[in-house]
Amino acid sequence: MRHLTPWSERRLSTGDFFSEMERMFEDFTRNSDFPVSSGFNPVTDVEEEEGHYLMTIDLPGMKKDDIKIDVKNNVLTISGERKRETNVTEGKKGQRFERSYGSFTRSFTLPSTVNADDIEARYEDGVLSLFLPKTPETQARKIEIESKAGGFFDKLLHSKKDEVDVKTDTSRSH
CATH class of the missing domain: 2.60.40.790 (Immunoglobulin-like)
Structure with a gap:
C-alpha cells in the first residue's frame, strides 16, 4: 500500500530550501503509516x-x-x-484513509x-x-419618478412659492 500514493502534478523547485523541506514532509506523511488527519471541515x-x-x-x-x-x-x-x-476484512495488507x-x-x-x-x-x-x-x-424597492403635479414635491414647491409670494406682497406694501 505504501507504493500507491496520489499523483501530484506539482513539483517544487529544489533550489528553494523551505519548499523542498515542505515537499519532503508531505511525501513522508503521505507514504507513512502514521495517521494524518486534518479533521472534517x-x-x-x-x-x-x-x-x-x-x-x-x-x-x-x-x-x-x-x-x-x-x-x-x-x-x-x-x-x-x-x-x-469500518469494514474489517481478513488478510488486508494495508489501508489508506484520505x-x-x-x-x-x-x-x-x-x-x-x-x-x-x-x-x-x-x-x-x-x-x-x-x-x-x-x-x-x-429589500430594494423601485421608486417611480413623478412628472406630474400632486406628491410631496408639488406640495413642497407650492408652499415655497406661497412664501415667496407672501414676501413679495409684503415688500410691495411697505
Whole structure:
C-alpha cells in the first residue's frame, strides 16, 4: 500500500530550501503509516440575491439526521458528525484513509438584514442548502419618478412659492 500514493502534478523547485523541506514532509506523511488527519471541515458557499442569501454546504456521506442547524442571537450554527464506516476484512495488507471524518461545527454571524424566523433548509445528494430571506425593509424597492403635479414635491414647491409670494406682497406694501 505504501507504493500507491496520489499523483501530484506539482513539483517544487529544489533550489528553494523551505519548499523542498515542505515537499519532503508531505511525501513522508503521505507514504507513512502514521495517521494524518486534518479533521472534517465542510466547505461553504454563500450567494447574495436581491431578496435572500443562499448558503450551500458540502456534506457528502452524511445522513440528514446527523446534521443539526441552530440560530441563536443572530448566529447560525451548523454542526454534525461524519462517521467512518469500518469494514474489517481478513488478510488486508494495508489501508489508506484520505477522507476526513469526525465532528464539525460551522458558525456564521447573520447580517441584520436576514429574517432568521423564516430560514429554510434542504438536504439532497450530500449538499445542505439554506435559504436565508432578507427582511422586507432591507429589500430594494423601485421608486417611480413623478412628472406630474400632486406628491410631496408639488406640495413642497407650492408652499415655497406661497412664501415667496407672501414676501413679495409684503415688500410691495411697505
